[in-house]
Amino acid sequence: MKSFILASSSPRRKELLEQAKYTFTIESSQKEERVDEGLKPEEVVQRLAVQKAEDIWSRSQDAVVLGADTIVYHRGMILGKPNTVDEARSMLEQLSGQTHTVYTGVSICSLxxxxxxxxxxxxxxxxxxxxxxxxxxxxxxxxxxAGAYGIQGLGAYLVHSIHGDYYTVMGLPLAKTIRALKQLNISPNI
Known part of the structure; x- marks a missing residue:
């Protein structure tokens, strides 16, 4: 069986793959994230996920490597991770009483x-x-x-409702990911 590498230091992605009973190692991509201006949000997350996965896969081509990226998109703007209290406050004020979209891109690379x-x-x-x-x-x-909140923690207090996959908001659309990994002969350790 091929080795399986998660190209992410996200504790949430690690937790979700462990919950799904996968055996994997973690190697975080240190590559600077770059995307072109003017891309649609779904293109942004897909490109960032590909960059992360390909960076690790380029050094471990005998493995299956999963990279992922999540963004919050509201009123034509991508809300990343806040660096300051003021940025966090501004993001949460923008999202208050509003509906936004969370996008998670996934890239799985193998030979x-x-x-x-x-x-x-x-x-x-x-x-x-x-x-x-x-x-x-x-x-x-x-x-x-991303967007200054986590749905799986205290941030659940902020959320009125969701329409779509809860795990996408956490950072990894688990059902889609499991189905994709199955295509590459990576299965839960059951």
Missing amino acids: EQSLHFYAETEVSFYSLSEEDISMYIRSGEPFDK
Whole structure:
């Protein structure tokens, strides 16, 4: 059986693959992420996922390598990971009472073939008070997450509803990913 490498340091992606009973190693891509301006959000996440997967696969061509990337898209803007409290506050204020789209791109590379796909999920937030936003920022949760929130943690408090795959919002559309890995003979360790 081929080795399976996750090209991501995301604790959520690691957790999801472990939940699905996969055996894998982690090698984080250190390659600078680059995308062209003017791309559609689904093109952005697919290109970033491909860059991560191909970077690791170029050094481990005997393995199957999975790379992924997630963005939050709202009103024509990509909301990345906030670097400051002010950035986190601004993002959460923009998302308050609104519906946005989360895109996750996945790239799986192997010697035999490569598979690339994305999933999107609409997320609607409750209207957030300043107190709600301040409390959430104090938790520290916003700072390593696209759009300044994580649905799987305290950020669940912000979310009114979703339309689509919950796991896409977490960072890896699990059902689509499992089906793609199966095509490359990578199966859960059951």
